[in-house]
Amino acid sequence: MKIAILGFxxxxxxxxxxxxxxxxxxxxxxxxxxxxxxxDNNGLNPLEVIRAKEETxxxxxxxxxxxxxxxxxxxxxxxxxxxxxxxxxxxxxxFIKLALSTGKHVVTSNKGPVALNYxxxxxxxxxxxxxxxxxxxxxxxxxxxxxxxxxxxxNKVKKLYGVFNGTCNYILTRMADERLTYxxxxxxxxxxxxxxxxxKYDVEGIDxxxxxxILANTIFGMKKRLEDVEITGICSxxxxxxxxxxxxxxTIRLIGEIDNERGTLRVSPRVIPKDHTLVVQDTLxxxxxxxxxxxxxxxxxxGAGSIETASAxxxxxxxxxxxxxxxx
Amino acid sequence: MKLEIxxxxxxxxxxxxxxxxxxxxxxxxxxERDPLNDSGFLDVRILLEMPEGKIRxxxxxxxxxxxxxxxxxxxxxxxxxxxxxxxHLLHTDxxxxxxxxxxxxxxxxxxxxxxxxxxxxxxxxxxTIISENLTNLERAMNILKDIAEEKNILIVEPLEDF
Numbered sequence: 001m002k003i004a005i006l007g008f009x010x011x012x013x014x015x016x017x018x019x020x021x022x023x024x025x026x027x028x029x030x031x032x033x034x035x036x037x038x039x040d041n042n043g044l045n046p047l048e049v050i051r052a053k054e055e056t057x058x059x060x061x062x063x064x065x066x067x068x069x070x071x072x073x074x075x076x077x078x079x080x081x082x083x084x085x086x087x088x089x090x091x092x093x094x095f096i097k098l099a100l101s102t103g104k105h106v107v108t109s110n111k112g113p114v115a116l117n118y119x120x121x122x123x124x125x126x127x128x129x130x131x132x133x134x135x136x137x138x139x140x141x142x143x144x145x146x147x148x149x150x151x152x153x154x155n156k157v158k159k160l161y162g163v164f165n166g167t168c169n170y171i172l173t174r175m176a177d178e179r180l181t182y183x184x185x186x187x188x189x190x191x192x193x194x195x196x197x198x199x200k201y202d203v204e205g206i207d208x209x210x211x212x213x214i215l216a217n218t219i220f221g222m223k224k225r226l227e228d229v230e231i232t233g234i235c236s237x238x239x240x241x242x243x244x245x246x247x248x249x250x251t252i253r254l255i256g257e258i259d260n261e262r263g264t265l266r267v268s269p270r271v272i273p274k275d276h277t278l279v280v281q282d283t284l285x286x287x288x289x290x291x292x293x294x295x296x297x298x299x300x301x302x303g304a305g306s307i308e309t310a311s312a313x314x315x316x317x318x319x320x321x322x323x324x325x326x327x328x
Numbered sequence: 329m330k331l332e333i334x335x336x337x338x339x340x341x342x343x344x345x346x347x348x349x350x351x352x353x354x355x356x357x358x359x360e361r362d363p364l365n366d367s368g369f370l371d372v373r374i375l376l377e378m379p380e381g382k383i384r385x386x387x388x389x390x391x392x393x394x395x396x397x398x399x400x401x402x403x404x405x406x407x408x409x410x411x412x413x414x415x416h417l418l419h420t421d422x423x424x425x426x427x428x429x430x431x432x433x434x435x436x437x438x439x440x441x442x443x444x445x446x447x448x449x450x451x452x453x454x455x456t457i458i459s460e461n462l463t464n465l466e467r468a469m470n471i472l473k474d475i476a477e478e479k480n481i482l483i484v485e486p487l488e489d490f
Contacts, residue, residue, distance in 0.1 A: 161487070236482045240443035240452035241412045247441075248454075252412070255487055270487040271412060278487075 001321040002041075004030035004075040006066045006095055007082035008049075008059045011109055011136075014310035015079060016046035024314060025321055030073035034082070037064030041074040066091070070098045077105035077131075077320055079313060086201070086210055086226075089113035100124040100132060105324065107316040109136035109309050115213045115226070122218075131320045134218070136312035138211045139164060139285045142301040143315065148219045148289065155291035157220070161257040164211045164267075166283030166303045167195045167202035168234050168254040172269075173281050176242050176251050182235065194283055204233035205267040208256040212265045220260050232268040249274050332396035335370045339395075343372065346389040353377040371398070377406055407465050408438060410456045411472070415481030417442070417451040425475055435459035435468030 003019075003026055005012050012031070019026050027043040033053065038044060038060025053059040070078065078099040082092045089112035096106050096113055101124055108114065113121065114134045125132035135145045148157070163169050167189055174185040186203065189195040201207050209229040216222040234254050245251050255270045255278070272279060277298050280286045285303030290296055302308040333339045340359065347354055355375040362371070378386060387397050417425070426437045439456035457472070459465040469485075476483050 232482070236414055236450070237484075238414055238445065238450060238452045240445055241414050241484060243443060244412055244441065244452055244454040248410070250486075252484060253487075269482075269484050271410070271484055272487045276487070 001025060001077060001317065002027050002029045002043075002075040003077050003079050003317060004028070004032075004069055004073050005079045005081065006032050006069070006092075007080065008033040008053050009081070009083070010306035011081045011309045011313070012079075013050050013053065014306040015081070015313055016050055018310055018314055020046040020050075024318065026314075026317060029075050030069045031059045032064060032066045032069050033059045036060045036062050037066070037069050039064065039069060039073045066095050067098065070095060070104075071102065075104065077107055077317060079317070080106060080108040080110060081136075081309075081313065082110065084110045085112045086115070086206070087112070089116045093117055096121060096132075097124065100128055100130060103128045103130055105131040105133070105320050107133045107136075107313055107320070109134075109313060111137045111210050111214060114218065115210050118214070118217045119223075131324050133316035133320065134214070135316045136309045138214055139287060139299075139301070140166075140303040140305060141308035141311045142285055142287065142299045142303065143312070144215070144287055144299060145219070146315070146319070147297070147299060148215070152289065152291055152294055152297065155293045157260050157289055157291050159257070159259055159261070159290040160215065160287065161255055161290075162278050162287035162298075163253055163280060163285050164208040164256040164287070164303070165202055165205070165254060166285060167199065168205075168208070169280065169285070170194050170283045171203070171234060172237070172242075172251070172253055175237070175239055176246065179239055179243075181239050182237055203235050205231040205254060205256075206233075208254060208267045209265070212256045212258055212267065216258055216265055220258065222263060224265055229265040229267060231266075234269050237269055245271050246274075251279060253279060329374055329376070329397060329401070330399040331372045331374065331390065332369050332398050333372055334394065335368050339370075340372065342393050343390060343395045344374075346386055346393065347374070347376055347378070350382045350386055350389075351379050352382070352386065369396075406458055406460060407462055408456050408458045409465055409469065410439070410454055410486065411469075412484040413453045413455055413476070413481050414484070415450050415476070415479065417453055417481065420479035420481065422453075425472075425479070425481075428471060428475055429457060429468055432464075432468060432471065434464040 029041050030039040031049050036058040049059050080092050092110040093113040099106050114137050121132055138144050170189050171185040174180050209231050213224050216224045250271050251274050252269050253272050256267045278286045286300040288298045333343050358373040430436050438458040442453040457468050
């Protein structure tokens with residue numbers, strides 16, 4: 001199956017490297033970053049494109065735009081891994097719409113368009129009989145979407161809750177283990193590259209809330225927006241609060257929660273027993289799905305990172321290529 | 329519960345011991361000597377809190393001690409929920425916060441432990457609310473949430489069902 005990659009940052013390059021090194025059955029015919037692009041309908045050499053990007057900062061020729069590639073390159077699936085914009089979803093929303101409308105499958109790691117416009121995008125995909133996949137948008141490498149859509153098919157999900165943000169989990173782990181203050185732990189997370197220079201998006205619970213909105217709208221058929229989520233972040237937590245919890249063998253974690261029966265979404269710091277399955281260490285994510293037939297199912301894994309995100313993208317592509325690729 | 333114990337030294341302590349051994353909490357002990365009663369036995373009334381389902385074990389072990397359980401009345405199930413509060417708890421009148429729960433008549437603050445930080449830093453406290461049933465506990469929690477919003481206090485609730 002032929003793929004075109006939009007966005008050639010660490011995730012885009014991670015995907016190219018996997019395609020170069022493994023038997024995936026995938027051929028990259030086009031790549032674009034924000035300034036340049038390249039097309040070879042017979043297949044690009046992924047390692048050469050990576051080298052060009054790392055040496056010159058450009059993956060191809062200036063003037064070869066994402067729009068040009070979407071319209072002109074020969075590909076079956078568009079891999080859309082441009083930087084995310086949670087407020088408007090642009091420019092990736094436009095790229096995804098354009099590719100779906102021209103009858104191409106789309107795989108994305110972009111939370112914005114999925115959280116904001118899933119109904120419209122899935123409608124276009126259905127009409128054009130193509131696939132729109134977004135496993136990488138929620139919990140990185142954890143196959144949560146696949147599990148909910150296929151693995152637990154036939155079950156009624158009552159509740160779904162867990163740790164959706166690795167940065168917050170790292171900060172809370174360090175506050176508990178080393179008695180660090182919130183500020184010290186945040187600083188450490190920044191130094192290790194786990195937190196952005198502006199950590200607001202993570203520590204205020206917005207990132208976790210967007211993931212809940214994606215699951216609520218795409219899996220449970222709700223019509224939620226970010227404003228519908230009751231959000232409390234971890235910024236006001238004190239080391240004394242964690243100390244009080246620890247005295248009773250408890251700790252504190254930032255928990256995202258979808259109550260499918262009540263139709264409510266909530267992100268908040270919660271007191272939880274230290275030996276609870278969801279108390280994972282460092283930057284890990286963990287999600288428990290409460291179902292009527294299967295009982296509780298918990299998934300634990302890495303929620304961020306370029307190779308982890310690439311893993312989710314490759315998994316979506318393999319699914320399309322195995323189940324839906326009309327060319328094969 | 330009302331007990332009948334032998335009127336000899338050490339018997340009262342022997343009767344109370346199984347309660348604490350089973351994790352119970354004695355709220356009051358009323359033990360009056362009746363001058364007209366010379367049976368050599370003494371009636372004792374005890375108000376206590378026990379973990380759910382332990383009452384039967386308690387009566388069994390009391391019988392082993394030679395204590396007669398005359399009556400168990402008003403068995404009330406107590407539900408508790410502990411939350412952590414973070415904010416300027418003292419500056420926002422902590423006793424008022426506690427009173428507002430205690431004055432409901434259907435719930436009370438059972439426990440409160442606090443860690444005082446340096447001046448002007450927010451205080452952290454663990455508060456346990458006790459009530460007879462889940463509905464009233466939730467009602468008390470909602471009152472606490474309203475107070476917290478008004479006083480700008482963060483409530484960290486337990487993850488349900490653990």
